[in-house]
Amino acid sequence: MAKRIQFSRTGGPEVLELVDVTPAEPGPGEVRVANRAIGLNFIDIYFRTGLYPAPGLPSGLGTEGAGVVDAVGEGVTHLKPGDRIAYAQGPLGAYAEQHVLPAEKVVVLPDGIDFETAAASMLKGLTVQYLLRQTHRVEAGETILFHAAAGGVGSIACQWARALGVKLIGTVSSPEKAELAKNNGAWATIDYTRENVVERVRELTDGEMVPVVYDSVGKDTWETSLDCLQKRGLMVSFGNASGPVEGVNIGILNQKGALFVTRPSLNGYADTRERFETMCHELFEMLESGKVKVDIGQRYPLDKAGEAQDALASRRTTGSTILLP
Numbered sequence: 326m327a328k329r330i331q332f333s334r335t336g337g338p339e340v341l342e343l344v345d346v347t348p349a350e351p352g353p354g355e356v357r358v359a360n361r362a363i364g365l366n367f368i369d370i371y372f373r374t375g376l377y378p379a380p381g382l383p384s385g386l387g388t389e390g391a392g393v394v395d396a397v398g399e400g401v402t403h404l405k406p407g408d409r410i411a412y413a414q415g416p417l418g419a420y421a422e423q424h425v426l427p428a429e430k431v432v433v434l435p436d437g438i439d440f441e442t443a444a445a446s447m448l449k450g451l452t453v454q455y456l457l458r459q460t461h462r463v464e465a466g467e468t469i470l471f472h473a474a475a476g477g478v479g480s481i482a483c484q485w486a487r488a489l490g491v492k493l494i495g496t497v498s499s500p501e502k503a504e505l506a507k508n509n510g511a512w513a514t515i516d517y518t519r520e521n522v523v524e525r526v527r528e529l530t531d532g533e534m535v536p537v538v539y540d541s542v543g544k545d546t547w548e549t550s551l552d553c554l555q556k557r558g559l560m561v562s563f564g565n566a567s568g569p570v571e572g573v574n575i576g577i578l579n580q581k582g583a584l585f586v587t588r589p590s591l592n593g594y595a596d597t598r599e600r601f602e603t604m605c606h607e608l609f610e611m612l613e614s615g616k617v618k619v620d621i622g623q624r625y626p627l628d629k630a631g632e633a634q635d636a637l638a639s640r641r642t643t644g645s646t647i648l649l650p
């Protein structure tokens with residue numbers, strides 16, 4: 326038997342329960358992984374609350390982890406039992422001691438990257454890869470605005486941006502988070518609980534504003550983010566921490582300066598094996614070179630997944646959070 330977290334109805338953290346299950350055998354093209362560390366992400370909360378519908382209930386939760394291949398299904402050629410691996414996509418169910426998923430979503434870990442680092446950075450780091458290198462390919466010297474700069478994705482983004490010579494302005498909710506973002510390479514921070522974000526961006530950019538805003542907060546920051554953009558700037562709305570952006574009249578993009586908007590996701594970028602491998606390669610290079618050091622701010626045992634999610638949703642975490650099976 327193996328332990329896993331599942332939920333039979335959507336709701337608060339209390340709907341998560343730890344159950345014993347018989348681990349499934351991997352089918353054709355699948356592998357079974359014995360997880361050593363599991364990544365906690367905001368998207369897990371969206372599934373738990375029902376903002377994103379799970380394919381069926383009861384459902385497992387989580388899509389990110391790292392561990393050892395335990396068994397391989399028919400036709401799997403690039404993996405074998407005993408391989409050290411990591412993953413960030415695939416069916417819900419990573420919050421578990423054992424997880425079965427398509428082999429094409431799994432990558433072999435370089436020796437220099439440990440399980441905890443991988444579990445804390447696969448989903449968030451690949452997200453930063455596509456945001457900074459694909460959605461808008463940032464350039465040295467460019468000034469950008471990035472919300473939630475002391476969070477899991479944000480902490481990696483600050484370091485990656487610094488490595489590229491980009492001036493990242495990060496928003497945060499406390500002086501402690503501002504210091505963390507600065508230590509991670511943010512060029513400037515704005516504490517939105519005490520400062521006016523648009524005015525500070527205007528000051529910091531000598532009135533130029535920014536060519537791109539990376540906004541994972543969603544509803545609460547939508548309009549502020551648009552106001553921080555230069556004419557024809559790009560709004561990258563990639564998350565809903567405060568709730569989804571809804572009911573937008575696209576005329577607002579014209580009023581605020583012929584703006585562009587995109588709503589990207591990791592699955593929209595790492596959508597082929599080739600693209601996934603290229604993105605992993607770039608992330609692993611950043612990790613192995615030490616240009617990005619993953620900050621694991623919180624570790625919880627698997628059975629405390631609800632507590633961990635509650636901390637993430639209540640802004641009480643910094644950096645990445647992992648669950649340990």
Ligand SMILES: NC(=O)c1ccc[n+]([C@@H]2O[C@H](COP(=O)([O-])OP(=O)(O)OC[C@H]3O[C@@H](n4cnc5c(N)ncnc54)[C@H](OP(=O)(O)O)[C@@H]3O)[C@@H](O)[C@H]2O)c1
Binds near residue numbers: 448475478499640642
């Ligand atoms: N589209 C994609 O491909 C993709 C992939 C990964 C993650 N994401 C998104 O990126 C965001 C960050 O993910 P993460 O797992 O690394 O989380 P995180 O940034 O560690 O945590 C979320 C942070 O958002 C800020 N926040 C602002 N308003 C909030 C509110 N009303 N409720 C809760 N938090 C609020 C908080 O930072 P402050 O206290 O500093 O405000 C909080 O710490 C999430 O929105 C997630 O959905 C999107």
